[in-house]
Amino acid sequence: PVPLRYGAQYTGMRTDEAMQQWRSHRFGQFIHWGLYAIPGGVWNGKTYNYAAEFLKSSARIPTATWDSLMYQFNPREFDARAWAKMAKQMGARYMTITTKHHEGFCLWPTKFTDFNISNTPFRRDILKELVDAYNAEGIDVNFYYSVLDWHHPDWRYDIKSPEDSVAFRRFLDFAGNQLKELATNYPTVKAFWFDGTWDSSIKKNGWWTLEAEQMLKSVRPGMIVNSRLRADDFGKRHFDSNNQLMGDYESGYERRLPNPVKDLQVTKWDWEACMTVPENQWGYHRDWTVSHVKSPLELLEMLVHATSMGGNFLLNFGPDGNGGFRNEERHIAQFIGKWMEKNGPVIWDCGYAGWEKQDWGYFTRKNGSAHVNMIVFNKPVSGLLKVKVKGDVKILSAKAGGKAYRVEEIAKNEYFIHFTDRKMTEPRVIVLETAKASEAADKYQDART
């Protein structure tokens, strides 16, 4: 392997309590909220279809003009407790909030720039209200932080001169100070979700990305950081030049999920996929007719899909400039919440079952359990659900609620579950009880004698 100073700091999955908690949550609520929520993708009467949080660049708005939105930020409807209740009802176990997005506006009263919530008509510390409200509902809070900063004069996309180096060094000190401030002043924060780290200026300063990770973990032992923060000695990101994952979980799945057949490598490490409800809107956009809006069922299937491959699913909400959620978002939360109320146990604390993906849906398994969960989305015409088990395993029973389904062994390690449900109105969970084939044989042995 190539000797690295700023590469992966450890190999394998973390087994400490904090990481086990993060991993067991499986389902998180992403919240993108900032000045971009005020115009909501519309500027001077023109609607820009690209992501609303990029309106500043889509509409080529001068920084001074964009930054003056700060004087309008006064979300009267904002109620952190109501947000937290909606997330709780949805079945989310953690929430990731944009402390600062690319625009550079800070949702907390930071000491390191005036471009923050305390200089708005609203004044209140939104971050503190959210952390307190979500924690009170038993939901962990993580911080999204964009290193890329359109507001800060010392930001550089690349380092092309000694002046760039001096300025960018000041910028990295600024970012480091903000990160330390966040980890210190909000002591219950569990993880940092870094974004805006793809530019050459960062890739040429891999040392800083490791220093930021180490600083956060020294301020808060157990802190979790995503792979997207990290660049190694050669500017390689996410996976270092020895192909080792940097940070504590892979965060490369944005608006896409790993393939359940071809991408099984992800089951070897922690990872999280983040997802928009429209095709590509993270911040609030006034007009959702500009693209496909995913249905609650599509999003529920993605949550199950991620869990089935041992990953987390971070579903995005974009509150408007007043602090309200769209009806589509409320409906999604209510729909998924209703399903999770009954079936949360096949998501929370669950992961990759180790069996081959089948067409009818997904397997999940609570770590180490002899029970394997089937979440059925696509009932076949035959009503026969194929299950291929691995190794010394026999299926003893298949149950949904109190009802048992016939388990038919059709070949070695292959079964049909006779799924006689007539009409499927929602994804159905069938729990398989398994035992070691060798031991199970003894069980039959007993029956025969």
Ligand SMILES: Cc1ccc([C@@H]2N[C@@H](C)[C@@H](O)[C@H]2O)cc1
């Ligand atoms: C090209 C591009 C840059 C940044 C993004 C940001 N990452 C997501 C997690 C959102 O924050 C989006 O604004 C998306 C696409």
